[in-house]
Amino acid sequence: MSISTIGFLGPNATFSAQAVSGLFPNNESKPYRTIPACIDAVVNGEVDAAVVPIENTIEGSVNLTIDYLIHEQPLKIIGEVIIPIKQHLMVHPTNEQNWEKINGVYSHSHAIAQCHKFLHSQFPSIQLEYTSSTGAAAKHVSQHPELMLAAIANELAAEEYGLTIVKPNIHDFDNNHTRFVVLHKNMIDLDVYIKNNNGNKTTLMITLPSDQAGALHQVLSAFAWRKLNLSKIESRPMKTGLGNYFFIIDIEQRLDDILIPSAIAELEALGCGVKVLGSFPYYLL
Numbered sequence: 001m002s003i004s005t006i007g008f009l010g011p012n013a014t015f016s017a018q019a020v021s022g023l024f025p026n027n028e029s030k031p032y033r034t035i036p037a038c039i040d041a042v043v044n045g046e047v048d049a050a051v052v053p054i055e056n057t058i059e060g061s062v063n064l065t066i067d068y069l070i071h072e073q074p075l076k077i078i079g080e081v082i083i084p085i086k087q088h089l090m091v092h093p094t095n096e097q098n099w100e101k102i103n104g105v106y107s108h109s110h111a112i113a114q115c116h117k118f119l120h121s122q123f124p125s126i127q128l129e130y131t132s133s134t135g136a137a138a139k140h141v142s143q144h145p146e147l148m149l150a151a152i153a154n155e156l157a158a159e160e161y162g163l164t165i166v167k168p169n170i171h172d173f174d175n176n177h178t179r180f181v182v183l184h185k186n187m188i189d190l191d192v193y194i195k196n197n198n199g200n201k202t203t204l205m206i207t208l209p210s211d212q213a214g215a216l217h218q219v220l221s222a223f224a225w226r227k228l229n230l231s232k233i234e235s236r237p238m239k240t241g242l243g244n245y246f247f248i249i250d251i252e253q254r255l256d257d258i259l260i261p262s263a264i265a266e267l268e269a270l271g272c273g274v275k276v277l278g279s280f281p282y283y284l285l
């Protein structure tokens, strides 16, 4: 297979690690400390692909991933994997009996946001500490049994770092899932290697002509009358001035020979900029 090593947001036992082992059970994988570091590792050839989080049911988009892809390192999205997310509160075994007296909770910003209601009702004035990942939080707590700390992370992290889960399933909404994208330098066909996908998508980045009334409406019409089903539309700042935004649009099918190319041609004729970020299979684990 032309994909051998996969980069992910480490250390071991993060949700990203879980997504990688679910989708690529036989590949080598390599942890990186941040999402940009995972993406850079693909660009400089340290790994063949990276798996990074892009959207969560409760917290929405992972802006760092979208922005780094758009503004810094233009890789291709070659696949998507969606996994259920269960957040647990865990402490060092020494503190198991006294866990209600913890004075600091460590985790990734998305994990903390997924548990806001729980934290607000159980620990209204506790110190929240943001870490680069849930795994990093669990590792930190495991290294400081002398402090009364807890981490929010998954079951694998509790096992990997020897922590005790004192309150399972503290995410505020049951239907908690995260979408991860698989990034590669080239637009390769992942479903040649991984069968049984659950569907296909094409992701476009679209910029609108400036100050044109009804431009977004016209963009959406180009998809609507071709019956191209959109599963997501999101705006992000261009970072060039207030009010300047680009759009990320997911179409619920592969880049075909006729429909999507003709929609793109129509958008370009309207003065839009269009870039295909990827056309890929997705997998639900």
Ligand SMILES: O=C(O)C(=O)Cc1ccccc1
Pocket (backbone or CB within 6 Å): 009, 013, 014, 015, 016, 017, 053, 056, 085, 108, 110, 111, 132, 133, 134, 135, 178
């Ligand atoms: O920190 C992790 O474990 C990650 O992989 C990022 C993340 C954080 C919270 C939910 C899903 C993914």
